Amino acid sequence: LAVGKVLLEYGADPNMSDWYGRTPLHHAVRRGREEFVKFLLDHGAGLNLKDNNGDTPLRRALVKRCDPAVDLCSDETFSVLLHSGPDLNIKNRKGVTALIRAALRRKVEKARLLLASEPQIDLRDETGATALIHAARNGCYEIVDALVQSGAHLDIEDNEGQTALLWAMRNDHTSVAALLIESGANGADVNRRDANGTTALIWSCCYSVTDCVRSLLESGAQLDMQDSLGRTALMCAAES
Numbered sequence: 001l002a003v004g005k006v007l008l009e010y011g012a013d014p015n016m017s018d019w020y021g022r023t024p025l026h027h028a029v030r031r032g033r034e035e036f037v038k039f040l041l042d043h044g045a046g047l048n049l050k051d052n053n054g055d056t057p058l059r060r061a062l063v064k065r066c067d068p069a070v071d072l073c074s075d076e077t078f079s080v081l082l083h084s085g086p087d088l089n090i091k092n093r094k095g096v097t098a099l100i101r102a103a104l105r106r107k108v109e110k111a112r113l114l115l116a117s118e119p120q121i122d123l124r125d126e127t128g129a130t131a132l133i134h135a136a137r138n139g140c141y142e143i144v145d146a147l148v149q150s151g152a153h154l155d156i157e158d159n160e161g162q163t164a165l166l167w168a169m170r171n172d173h174t175s176v177a178a179l180l181i182e183s184g185a186n187g188a189d190v191n192r193r194d195a196n197g198t199t200a201l202i203w204s205c206c207y208s209v210t211d212c213v214r215s216l217l218e219s220g221a222q223l224d225m226q227d228s229l230g231r232t233a234l235m236c237a238a239e240s
Contacts, residue, residue: 001035014045021051022060029057034077047086054092057081062101062110075109088119095125103135108142111135115150122152128159136164136180139173144180154185161195169204169212177204177212181219190219197228205236213237 004024008014017023025045028036041047048056055063058081061073091097096104099119102111111131115121122130132152135143144164148154155163162170165185168177181200186192191199201221204212213233217223226232 001033001039004036004039008043014040014043015049017049017051021053023049023051023057025049025057026051026055026060029061029073029077029081030063032073032077034074034080037077037080041080041084047081047084048090050090050092054094056086056090056098058086058088058098059090059092059096059101062098062105062107075113078110079113082113082117088114088117089123091123091125095123095127097123097125097131099123099131100125100129100134103131103140103143103147104138106135106138106140106143108140108146111143112146115146121147121150122156124156124158128157130156130158130164132156132164133158133162133167136173136176137167137171139168139171139176141173141176141179144168144176148179148183154180154183155192157194163194165200166194166198166203169200169207169209172207172209174209174211177209178215181212181215190216190221191225193225193227197226199225199227199233201225201233202227202231202236205233206240208237208240 015023025040028040050056061078088098099114102114124130132144132147135147157163165177165180168180186200193199201216204216224232
C-alpha cells in the first residue's frame with residue numbers, strides 16, 4: 001500500500017488499463033487486497049470500468065480460480081466494492097451480470113451480499129439463463145433459496161426452453177427441484193409443457209428423480225400427457 005501511495009502522489013493514473021483492459025482496481029480486487037481496494041476507490045478508481053471481456057472489478061471478484069476452494073477476494077473486500085455503489089446490472093460480453101456469475105461460481109455469501117443490494121434479479125445472459133437457472137442447474141440449494149426468497153421469477157425459460165426446475169431435474173438435484181416445486185415453479189399449471197411438449201413429470205421420469213415424481217403427482221400432474229415424440233411419463237420411466 002505504501003508504494004501505491006507514493007505512485008499516486010507522483011501522479012499515477014488509477015484508471016489506466018493493461019493490455020487486457022484491467023485497471024489497478026481489477027487487479028487489487030482479484031487479489032483480495034482490501035486496503036488497496038479502499039485506497040484506490042478513495043482516489044478515483046472507476047467502479048464500472050470494463051476489461052476486454054466486459055468485466056467490471058465487481059465481476060472480476062467472482063472469476064473462477066484453478067482451485068475452487070481458494071477465494072482470494074474475501075467477502076469483506078467484496079462488501080467494500082458493493083458499498084461504493086457500482087452498477088450491479090452491467091453485463092459483460094456474454095451477458096453475465098455479477099449476480100449470474102455468483103450463481104455460476106456457487107459463491108453463496110457473495111450472492112447474498114449482491115441480493116441485499118437489490119440488483120435486477122431476472123436479467124438473462126446470452127444463453128437466456130437467469131441467475132436462478134444457473135444456480136438450479138448447478139444444484140446450489142443455498143443460492144436458489146436466496147433467489148426464491150428475493151422474488152426471482154421461477155418459470156423463465158432459457159434459449160433451450162428449459163426452466164430452473166427442468167434443469168434441476170435433468171441434473172438430478174432433487175432437493176433443489178423439490179424447493180422449486182414447493183415455491184410454485186410451473187405456476188398454477190403443474191402440467192405446463194416446454195418447447196418440446198415435455199412436462200415436468202415426464203422430465204423427472206426421464207431422469208428417475210423419484211421425490212420430484214411424487215411431489216408432482218401430489219400436485220395434480222397428469223399421467224397420460226405426451227411429449228412431441230408421443231412419450232408418456234411411464235414410457236420415460238421404463239427407458240431410464
